[in-house]
Amino acid sequence: FFVFIAFGSDDDEKEKVKQVSATEKIQADENLTQSQKDSLLIIERAKEIENRENQTISAKNLYYAYHENEVSDDNNYKGKRFYVEGVIGDIGKDFLDEIYVTLKTGVLIGSIQCYIDNAEVAANLRKGQKITVYGKCDGLMMNVLMKDCEVVKSLSTLKKEAK
Numbered sequence: 359f360f361v362f363i364a365f366g367s368d369d370d371e372k373e374k375v376k377q378v379s380a381t382e383k384i385q386a387d388e389n390l391t392q393s394q395k396d397s398l399l400i401i402e403r404a405k406e407i408e409n410r411e412n413q414t415i416s417a418k419n420l421y422y423a424y425h426e427n428e429v430s431d432d433n434n435y436k437g438k439r440f441y442v443e444g445v446i447g448d449i450g451k452d453f454l455d456e457i458y459v460t461l462k463t464g465v466l467i468g469s470i471q472c473y474i475d476n477a478e479v480a481a482n483l484r485k486g487q488k489i490t491v492y493g494k495c496d497g498l499m500m501n502v503l504m505k506d507c508e509v510v511k512s513l514s515t516l517k518k519e520a521k
Contacts, residue, residue: 403520410441410513414490417444417461417470424498425468435495442470442504443490443512449483459483460501461491471501479509488512 384390384398415423420442424431444461447469451457457480460469472491474480483489493507511519 400520403516407513407516407520410516414441414443414513417442418463420470421463421465421468421502424502428498432497436497437494439492439494441490441492441510441513442472444470444488446483446485446487446489449480449485459489459491461489467500469501470504472504472507474507474509476508483509 381399381402384395384402387395390398420435423434442461444463446459447462448460449458456473457475457477458471458473459480460471463469472493474491490510490512491504491507492510493504496503496505
C-alpha cells in the first residue's frame, strides 16, 4: 500500500519565500505586542510543519513506489522538488566527480542517490546517519536519482523546535 503525495515545484519555492517574508513581517511589525508576535510566529511554524509533512517521503517508500510503477511515479515525482528522509548507505563521487550520498531502501541493490553540491556538508556526513534532503527528483536509473540536494533539518527536529 502506497500513499502518493502531490508535490509542487516552483510554487513551493515561492511559498517558502512567502513564509520567510511573513515571519520577517511579524517580527518587524511595531504595531504588535511581543505576545501577539509570538502567537503569530507559532501559527507560521505550524504552517511550515504542515507543508513539510505534505512534501516529505521516506527513502524506502519512494524507492518502492518507483518499482511498483515507474511511469506513474515519473508523473508524480520526476522534475519536482521535495524532501526525502533516510539513512545514509554510502557517500562518494560518480564518474563525473559529482558528490552523492545514497539513502538505504531496505533492498540490497537499489537506493535513493542524492547529489549534493556542497562538498563541506558532504564531508561531515557519516554512513548510518539519518538525514533529510531537499532536492529535485530525476527519475529511476537503477537508483532513484535526486539532483541539486541540500541537507536540511528533519521534520522531527522542526516539530521539537516548535514546542
